[in-house]
Amino acid sequence: MVKTPIMQSQNVIQLKKQGTVIVLHVKGNVTVGSETCLKQAYSEANALDAPCLLLVFEESAYINSGGIALLIQLMAESRRRGQKVAIAGLSRHYRKIFNMLGITKFATMCDDADNALRDLATS
Amino acid sequence: MVKTPIMQSQNVIQLKKQGTVIVLHVKGNVTVGSETCLKQAYSEANALDAPCLLLVFEESAYINSGGIALLIQLMAESRRRGQKVAIAGLSRHYRKIFNMLGITKFATMCDDADNALRDLATS
Amino acid sequence: MDEPDASPCTCIEEKELTVKISSGSTARMLDDRTIEVNLPSKMGYERIAMDFSACFARILGFDPERIEDLRTAVSEASLNAMEHGNRWDSNRRVVVTINYDEESLTVFVVDEGRGMAQLPDERQVREKIAQLQPTRGLGIFLIRRLVDHVEFNRLTDQGHAVKMVITMAGARS
């Protein structure tokens, strides 16, 4: 077991397409350890050439500044591509954090994935 | 605030009568600090003179040996009164613990309060 | 359920622990696989030791059931350290040290007391419970069943340490 304890995040990211939206369900914590997984999922998403991206996190996820830096990178890339980004599933605390950092300007924050899909569809 | 941090358990115990059963909903942790609250609720229950007692705990409750000693006392008293006892709401772990101690002989363990009421009614 | 005879080995000889520990907060060997928490002896603070050990075990990949076993064992050992070892003197400390190796997690719960002359008689405890009679000894009874190995050691430089080893696999039921 414990030989090399996995202190890095291990994420499982599910990708699915719903209409014009690519939904990425991110399971697990979001830290520097999420880099490989997140980047891979993002490039798979972009291969599908969707105008909207929805990131769904787990409410229990632990997200730290290392993870947030990755998300900022992803938002920057999406902006370059003219792609809309929405985020759902975040706990109240992390929505506050994202707000403090001012990155809610670049991604719509939604309570849940369904609302987010509706928002993205009508906008 | 923190002047005398409440390290003792603070319980809220709801008492209700359902047919021949007195149901005690115990909210909070079960430790030596539960003594006053638990004993008071128990004597109120007995004033109603019911043949069956159902203790419902919260699944997230922390229960330690001090709390278990109180429950053993209560079971002993109930046995003297010829009163049946059932317990519901315990997490799997605490059911295992109660089993290890051999006190499941003296109280029926039930997954939830509804099952417990059914069991007590038919027995 | 475990048969009483199958309960983990227990010894109360006065001997040094493999990892030398001194109670209080003086120098201790803390390697890169060791974490430690230092608490006053106050009612309820055992929950900090408990959550602390659970958090470590979770990070190391223990499954939820084993973590529950660990939580209860650490909570009971910490309560004993505060009550019997430190007699609820809030100026006396309880130090919980946890380290891991390839197959297990080892917890030391150290208090500033003198330890015990004798372990509670398991058979007697069991008989009392079986008659729903009040009894001391529930805490140690549970610890012995929940962990894979336990030792109670008086330390040479004053203090008492409970050493508990819990393996990932050794689930008890």
Added chain:
Amino acid sequence: MDEPDASPCTCIEEKELTVKISSGSTARMLDDRTIEVNLPSKMGYERIAMDFSACFARILGFDPERIEDLRTAVSEASLNAMEHGNRWDSNRRVVVTINYDEESLTVFVVDEGRGMAQLPDERQVREKIAQLQPTRGLGIFLIRRLVDHVEFNRLTDQGHAVKMVITMAGARS
């Protein structure tokens, strides 16, 4: 949301902390309102410090929202202690000490490094974020907004301590 100017007081003068702390695990003043955890510098172990502080705050009666603020602040300060202070040398320790008084909880996160010459420029960090440019400084940016008071202090006997004070009432949004 807090206006930038309303961010809690921050000072980086080299001065002694009110409570004298020495990094590592030598003698420390641990009174009956103080708990402490001692960790190696390893990726992910900040979660132990985080859960440890949350557990204490919960027992003391802090509300869930303040506890979340505390968790993030402790996690970021511990990450910095491990990364910048101890340079991920797993033999170097991070010591997190928490105590409380009538109105607040104080956390010290101590590493074995030399501290920093200068705090990141808040305005610059904000501007970079506003342009979605990569930037360092997110951790300290968050800490300053989440707690009610923060200090960064180089210790005289080597090491660096972040002192963070969080009050029960002072919720930030």
